[in-house]
Each structure stands twice: as C-alpha cells, then as structure tokens.
Amino acid sequence: MLVLAAIINMSVKSKKASVExxxxxxxxxxNQEEVQTASLTAAQVLSSYEAERRTTRLKELEYLDEILADxxxxxxxxxxxxxxxxxxxxNIQDEQVIxxxxxxxxxxxxxxxxxxxxxxxxxxxxxxxxxxVAQILDVVLTETEATxxxxxxxxxx
Numbered sequence: 248m249l250v251l252a253a254i255i256n257m258s259v260k261s262k263k264a265s266v267e268x269x270x271x272x273x274x275x276x277x278n279q280e281e282v283q284t285a286s287l288t289a290a291q292v293l294s295s296y297e298a299e300r301r302t303t304r305l306k307e308l309e310y311l312d313e314i315l316a317d318x319x320x321x322x323x324x325x326x327x328x329x330x331x332x333x334x335x336x337x338n339i340q341d342e343q344v345i346x347x348x349x350x351x352x353x354x355x356x357x358x359x360x361x362x363x364x365x366x367x368x369x370x371x372x373x374x375x376x377x378x379x380v381a382q383i384l385d386v387v388l389t390e391t392e393a394t395x396x397x398x399x400x401x402x403x404x
Contacts, residue, residue, distance in 0.1 A: 289371050289403035293358045296369070300360070307335060334363060341366075341391050348386050354379075359387075365397045372402025 314320050314328040338361040345359045345368070358369040366387050370379075380400055387398050 289373075290356050292403060293356050293369060297358055304335065304339060308332065311335070338362070345386055345390050348390065349383060352382060352386070354383075361391065361393075364393070365399065366391055366393045367399045367401060369401045369403055372404045375400075375402045 311328045311332040315325060315332070320328070341361045342359040345361075345366070346357055349357045349359075349368075349370075354370055356371050360367040360369070368383050368387065370383065383400050384395060384398055387393060388395060
C-alpha cells in the first residue's frame with residue numbers, strides 16, 4: 248500500500264508539474280477533465296482506466312524490483328517488497344482470469360480490480376440484471392478467496 252501511495256503521489260505531482268509548465272490555470276484543467284470524462288462512454292471509461300491501471304502496476308513492480316535489487320536494502324524491507332510484489336502479481340493474475348471467464352460468459356466489456364481483501368468488477372450497466380450480478384459474483388467467488396461482502400459490482404451507464 249505504501250508503494251501504491253508513493254506512485255499515486257508521484258503521478259499527482261507530475262500532472263501538477265505539467266499543468267504548471269503549460270501556464271494553465273489548474274482549475275481550468277480539472278474542469279476540462281471532468282467535461283471530457285462526462286462525455287465518455289462506458290467502454291471508453293473502462294479502456295482508459297485499464298490503461299492507467301496497467302501503467303501504475305508496471306511502475307509499482309519496477310519500484311519493488313529496484314528495492315529488491317538494491318544491495319543496500321535491509322532484509323526486512325526486502326522481505327516486505329518481495330511479499331508486495333507477489334501480491335501484486337497474484338492480483339494481476341486474478342484480474343486476468345476473472346475477466347476472461349466473464350468475457351467467455353458473454354460480458355462484452357468488463358474490468359476487474361483485485362485488492363488485498365476486495366474485488367471490484369466494473370461492467371456495462373445497461374444490460375445488468377439480478378441473474379447477471381449473480382453470475383459475476385459466482386465467478387469472483389470461485390476464482391478468488393474473496394467473500395461476497397468484499398465483492399463490488401459496479402455498473403457503468
């Protein structure tokens with residue numbers, strides 16, 4: 248989690264720096280982003296989110312690899328970094344498997360986000376009914392160790 252917070256912090260700082268470098272009012276940039284997001288379709292939102300998540304995960308893995316490769320890293324930090332790397336890789340694998348199974352079951356656009364104790368499934372909400380929610384929940388519970396109360400199915404309209 249600490250690594251993720253550092254990456255998010257770096258991302259926010261780099262966005263802020265790029266805005267300042269362009270001599271634009273940061274509030275205007277935020278308003279432009281909100282307008283652009285509001286006009287995106289569910290598929291575009293999912294694609295954009297997936298690309299951003301992939302980039303963030305790669306940066307997180309690179310950061311952990313740097314910690315592990317650094318000869319000055321103490322053993323406790325090395326152990327924690329190794330555990331975090333394994334957790335990130337497991338989450339990536341779980342997300343991939345769940346996504347593929349749901350696509351195989353007929354869900355056209357789906358994005359799965361696995362955390363240490365939760366699973367979020369973002370799906371097109373226009374065709375989501377109780378039977379499809381149950382189907383999604385069944386796949387998540389079968390493929391992970393998550394409990395039903397820690398699974399969120401988020402419809403996108």
